[in-house]
Amino acid sequence: MSGKVKEWLMKRVPFNQEKTSKAMSKIFLEEPIPKQMKNWYYALGATPLILFGFMVVTGILLTFYYIPSSDKAYDSVRYITEEVSMGHWIRGIHRWASNLMVIAIILHMVRVFFTRGYRKPRELNWIVGILMLGVTLTLCFTGYSMVYNQLSYWATTVGTNMIKEIPLVGTTILGFLRGGEEVSSNTLTRFFNLHIGFLPTLLFILIVIHIVFIRMHGVSKLEGYENEETYSFYPEHFYHTIIVTLFLLTFISALAVILPPGLGEPADPNTTPAHVKPEWYFFAVYSILKFIPLKAGIFLMIAFVIIATFWPFIDDMLRKKWPKLKAHYMIGSLTIVLFLFFTVYEIIVY
Amino acid sequence: MSENNNSLATQKLIVGIFSILLLIILIIVAAVEMKQTMVPELIVDISGENKNCVSCHIEKGIAVKSIDLWKKSLHAEMSISCVDCHTAKEGDFDAFFCPESDFLVARHPTPKDCAECHEQQVNEFADSKHAHQFWLIKNTDRSVFENPISTRHGCEQCHNIGNLWPDGSVGECDACHPKHSFSKAVARQPETCGECHIGPDHPQIEIYLESKHGNIFRSQEKKLDLNYSSKDGKPIPIDVPVCTTCHMDGNETQPMTHNVSARLAWESQAAWSFRTVWLEESLGNWEMKRSRMESICKSCHAPDFIQTYLLTADLINLQYNEIRRIIVGMNKKLTEKGMVSRLEKDGKFYSDPVLTGWDEESEYLMYHAWHHEGRRFRFGAEMMGADYTQWHGIWEVQDDMVNMFKFAAERGDPEAKKWVQSNDPIKFAPYALYDIPGNSWGINVLSNTFPYVYNAYPDYWERIKANVKAAYENGLLSEAQWLSWSKRYENKEHYLGTKYNVDSVYKIYTDRDNLDTKSMNKKAVELKLPGKPFWSW
Numbered sequence: 001m002s003g004k005v006k007e008w009l010m011k012r013v014p015f016n017q018e019k020t021s022k023a024m025s026k027i028f029l030e031e032p033i034p035k036q037m038k039n040w041y042y043a044l045g046a047t048p049l050i051l052f053g054f055m056v057v058t059g060i061l062l063t064f065y066y067i068p069s070s071d072k073a074y075d076s077v078r079y080i081t082e083e084v085s086m087g088h089w090i091r092g093i094h095r096w097a098s099n100l101m102v103i104a105i106i107l108h109m110v111r112v113f114f115t116r117g118y119r120k121p122r123e124l125n126w127i128v129g130i131l132m133l134g135v136t137l138t139l140c141f142t143g144y145s146m147v148y149n150q151l152s153y154w155a156t157t158v159g160t161n162m163i164k165e166i167p168l169v170g171t172t173i174l175g176f177l178r179g180g181e182e183v184s185s186n187t188l189t190r191f192f193n194l195h196i197g198f199l200p201t202l203l204f205i206l207i208v209i210h211i212v213f214i215r216m217h218g219v220s221k222l223e224g225y226e227n228e229e230t231y232s233f234y235p236e237h238f239y240h241t242i243i244v245t246l247f248l249l250t251f252i253s254a255l256a257v258i259l260p261p262g263l264g265e266p267a268d269p270n271t272t273p274a275h276v277k278p279e280w281y282f283f284a285v286y287s288i289l290k291f292i293p294l295k296a297g298i299f300l301m302i303a304f305v306i307i308a309t310f311w312p313f314i315d316d317m318l319r320k321k322w323p324k325l326k327a328h329y330m331i332g333s334l335t336i337v338l339f340l341f342f343t344v345y346e347i348i349v350y
Numbered sequence: 351m352s353e354n355n356n357s358l359a360t361q362k363l364i365v366g367i368f369s370i371l372l373l374i375i376l377i378i379v380a381a382v383e384m385k386q387t388m389v390p391e392l393i394v395d396i397s398g399e400n401k402n403c404v405s406c407h408i409e410k411g412i413a414v415k416s417i418d419l420w421k422k423s424l425h426a427e428m429s430i431s432c433v434d435c436h437t438a439k440e441g442d443f444d445a446f447f448c449p450e451s452d453f454l455v456a457r458h459p460t461p462k463d464c465a466e467c468h469e470q471q472v473n474e475f476a477d478s479k480h481a482h483q484f485w486l487i488k489n490t491d492r493s494v495f496e497n498p499i500s501t502r503h504g505c506e507q508c509h510n511i512g513n514l515w516p517d518g519s520v521g522e523c524d525a526c527h528p529k530h531s532f533s534k535a536v537a538r539q540p541e542t543c544g545e546c547h548i549g550p551d552h553p554q555i556e557i558y559l560e561s562k563h564g565n566i567f568r569s570q571e572k573k574l575d576l577n578y579s580s581k582d583g584k585p586i587p588i589d590v591p592v593c594t595t596c597h598m599d600g601n602e603t604q605p606m607t608h609n610v611s612a613r614l615a616w617e618s619q620a621a622w623s624f625r626t627v628w629l630e631e632s633l634g635n636w637e638m639k640r641s642r643m644e645s646i647c648k649s650c651h652a653p654d655f656i657q658t659y660l661l662t663a664d665l666i667n668l669q670y671n672e673i674r675r676i677i678v679g680m681n682k683k684l685t686e687k688g689m690v691s692r693l694e695k696d697g698k699f700y701s702d703p704v705l706t707g708w709d710e711e712s713e714y715l716m717y718h719a720w721h722h723e724g725r726r727f728r729f730g731a732e733m734m735g736a737d738y739t740q741w742h743g744i745w746e747v748q749d750d751m752v753n754m755f756k757f758a759a760e761r762g763d764p765e766a767k768k769w770v771q772s773n774d775p776i777k778f779a780p781y782a783l784y785d786i787p788g789n790s791w792g793i794n795v796l797s798n799t800f801p802y803v804y805n806a807y808p809d810y811w812e813r814i815k816a817n818v819k820a821a822y823e824n825g826l827l828s829e830a831q832w833l834s835w836s837k838r839y840e841n842k843e844h845y846l847g848t849k850y851n852v853d854s855v856y857k858i859y860t861d862r863d864n865l866d867t868k869s870m871n872k873k874a875v876e877l878k879l880p881g882k883p884f885w886s887w
Contacts, residue, residue, distance in 0.1 A: 044369075095384070096380075096384075099380040099384075100377075100380075102376075103372070103373065103376045103377065103380070106372055106376070107369050107372060107373060110365060110368050110369055110372065111365050111369070114361055114364045114365045114368070115361050115365065151387070222358060222361065223358070223361070224357050224358040224361075225358055255381070255384075259381055259384040259385055259388070260384075260388065261384060261387050261388075262384075262386075262387035262388035263387075264387055273427070275395065279383070280376075280379045280380055280383045283379075329360075329364065332364075332368075333364070333368070336368055336371075336372065340371070340372070340375055343375075343376075343379055344375065344379065347379060347382060347383075
């Protein structure tokens with residue numbers, strides 16, 4: 001940059017470049033990371049973030065053509081998939097990235113849970129994480145409804161039906177979300193708004209809080225890991241992240257080509273398909289709800305969410321009472337096994 | 351505490367195992383689900399008694415494909431399952447106990463069963479000519495020529511579409527909607543109609559495929575989805591007609607019908623062309639039926655084109671009758687005079703001089719000139735199959751007539767002898783003629799300057815007019831058709847193109863043709879090879 005331009009700019013944007021770049025470098029590049037993180041498990045926190053980035057970019061591109069109205073939504077998705085140049089690829093990446101994001105978050109949670117990364121003083125960040133999981137699943141749910149084909153329409157109907165079961169306020173919330181008695185154009189515009197505006201913004205804020213928490217506490221040390229050595233984020237961990245990004249882009253592109261998301265039949269509110277089912281990450285809940293009464297199921301889900309949210313405190317209490325009990329191993333393993341069992345059961349049986 | 355409670359090795363092991371397990375299983379789950387979105391395969395509800403049928407059939411390997419077809423059907427989607435169609439009551443003609451259960455099964459679901467849900471379609475079908483097995487009329491005569499076993503999988507197989515069941519219902523729905531998919535798309539596929547409407551006697555599928563309609567269909571076939579509903583007064587969703595589009599499907603003005611006779615104005619499969627009177631009390635007269643067909647034509651064509659095209663086809667139907675009058679007249683005369691004999695046993699005849707008969711040359715000619723050539727001539731004209739109107743049609747009908755005269759002359763008929771000996775070019779038209787000035791596509795300046803009758807008979811168009819008028823007055827043409835014909839007649843120099851002169855343009859082609867002829871004469875006709883022939887005259 002020539003001297004004059006620099007001088008002109010510095011007068012108008014008067015920040016101390018040297019100080020800023022030093023601070024930035026300290027914050028972003030020289031972050032001390034415990035040696036334990038030289039392990040691929042520790043890329044699982046960055047993976048959902050990378051995928052979120054993919055979703056934002058492809059999501060913006062999809063909004064160029066997508067029309068959120070009941071009579072045009074399906075056709076606009078068909079147009080994107082069949083006629084827009086590279087449209088099938090963009091849509092494929094968006095859809096597959098959402099699937100992988102859920103998987104990546106689950107894997108990240110497994111790592112944090114079993115290494116007890118949530119323990120004091122990081123309990124609040126675990127809660128932020130749980131909130132992020134909730135927002136992500138809501139994004140997935142609202143995003144799936146955008147396609148407006150038979151499956152997604154009825155999945156949305158059945159999914160939102162559950163809201164009605166929430167005591168006292170259920171019916172009001174349901175009416176507010178659907179914008180009427182049934183899933184309709186009103187629902188679509190609401191969900192579209194949530195999907196591209198409110199929810200991504202909320203997720204972004206939560207991501208920032210999540211990372212700020214990490215930076216404030218530093219990365220948690222593994223229990224039983226004595227090595228005090230650290231290394232800086234740049235270059236090694238930075239390159240890890242770049243490699244993961246490139247791998248994900250390649251992997252998702254391949255998936256988008258080999259198994260592209262289809263279109264299905266256009267939504268028909270008058271014809272209920274023989275089998276209505278949600279996206280696979282809700283299979284476990286959906287399947288369990290078939291075995292128990294709906295009210296009990298909703299109660300169980302709420303209880304599960306509360307326990308999951310406050311698990312760091314619950315775990316602490318359990319440990320104080322029974323110091324030898326490895327409660328998190330048992331509860332974590334049981335949850336995963338049940339989740340996998342019911343997910344696979346739902347696929348095999350139906 | 352940490353050492354005991356959460357050792358590093360255990361952490362790694364558990365995180366490792368669950369991460370890999372979750373990663374693999376969940377990606378497979380996601381992939382399976384994604385694949386389902388690509389091919390929207392129906393997930394079918396098989397429960398109750400149906401579950402027993404399906405699992406037992408699969409286990410024993412009996413008609414498994416039928417189950418697969420059903421699974422993809424709209425029936426399966428609507429939870430219409432095995433027992434809904436195959437339930438029988440004790441005493442039903444087709445009831446039998448399933449050997450593996452105590453379930454009473456109906457072997458043949460009939461239109462009566464289909465009518466439980468599709469009453470309108472079944473009733474419409476029963477009112478159509480599809481339901482009338484008119485092959486049985488005069489079948490006693492036919493059966494002397496063809497043995498029964500041969501017709502089982504011949505005539506009978508196709509005419510089973512009008513099967514008369516012991517329960518009194520008529521028809522065979524799966525003749526077009528194949529079991530167990532009962533697909534609309536298959537029923538609309540032209541080849542479905544072509545399963546029967548094919549061959550020398552009624553080659554509608556071949557006529558369709560050689561027509562512009564069929565040609566466009568073939569070029570777009572892969573892009574067409576024929577699985578649409580045409581029930582609700584919606585526009586025709588495809589850009590080219592298949593058979594059902596004109597004969598059955600609805601559009602904005604016509605309701606869909608399973609009565610294929612509702613839009614037909616002629617009985618042109620019959621020995622003589624006549625305006626249909628089939629079910630006039632509910633379907634209206636032939637003009638009403640024709641107007642239904644025209645309503646469909648109008649989805650794509652201009653009214654003027656439709657009028658002229660169909661009028662021309664109608665005149666061809668009428669023309670056929672005049673030729674037939676000559677052919678049948680001759681065979682009848684030969685029979686009456688005893689120059690040909692009828693099949694007879696114990697005072698009962700097994701051949702008919704105007705319909706059937708297979709042991710005399712003139713009977714063959716009379717039969718073929720109707721049942722094969724005569725139908726092709728008329729069907730081709732109605733469905734834009736030029737080659738079937740021409741070479742498989744009128745050419746062969748005329749050939750039958752010529753052979754009839756030759757045969758009659760050999761047997762000693764004096765009129766036929768006179769015909770054979772005559773050198774007058776007009777001898778090939780020993781009958782009254784119909785015609786129309788010009789065609790429906792445009793004006794062809796030169797084609798109407800050559801026909802022999804146009805030039806040799808100054809009163810040609812007067813004679814034609816009298817015939818067309820007579821047809822109108824006898825109810826064989828509508829008033830609109832007569833007016834349309836008269837309009838063309840009044841302005842025939844325009845429609846025939848004779849008032850225009852483009853001789854200079856045509857000369858370019860005659861000059862080129864002269865060069866062709868010269869070349870042919872020089873290089874082919876007049877060519878002499880130097881080598882000596884191996885056999886001398």
